[in-house]
Amino acid sequence: MHAxxxxxxxxxxxxADVxxxxxxxxxxGGGVRVAISQGLVIDSWLDDEELPLEYLTHLAEGVAEELAENHPEYHADTLVVVRAVKLHPTDSNxxxxxxxGRVAVRVAVERLRGEQA
Structure with a gap:
């Protein structure tokens, strides 16, 4: 899914675009974990851009916060697999x-609820 x-x-x-x-x-034992897919695609305005690992830590924090605060019915052991990322040289942080991470949860929950209807 795209967020x-x-x-x-x-x-x-x-x-941030993922x-x-x-x-x-x-x-x-519970919580949110992030994994990078084997074929991770990084799209950036800089030729040598790499994905800083602290970005993934904060992505997981955003997912965990959104689940806990607004969607506790889905908060369990969650694995987030990152397939592609678009970065901006100054605005990605x-x-x-x-x-x-928070937006991704909202999109996923909307999609899940639409499939259950």
């Missing part, structure tokens, strides 16, 4: 990835 978090009112700005999957994955 984007883009905020630009003034400085600083925030941008393609990911959610999976239930038991066995580690930890705050943007925390925000996109």
């Amino acid at each position: 984007c978090y883009a905020r630009q009112a003034s400085c600083p700005s925030y941008y 393609l990911l999957d959610f999976r239930r994955f038991g066995g580690w 930890i705050f943007a990835f925390k925000g996109v």
Whole structure:
């Protein structure tokens, strides 16, 4: 599924765009974990851009917070598999990835509820 978090009112700005999957994955005692798919695609305005690991930590925090605060019925052992990421050289940051984690949960819950209807 696709999620984007883009905020630009003034400085600083925030941008994170991800393609990911959610999976239930038991066995580690609860919480949210993030995995990088083997064929991870990074789209960036910079040729040598790499995905900073702290972005993934904050993505997991955003997912966990959104699940706990607004969707506790889905909060369990959750694995987030990151398949693709778009980065901006100045606007992609930890705050943007925390925000996109929250947005991703909202999109996933909307999609899940639509399938159950």
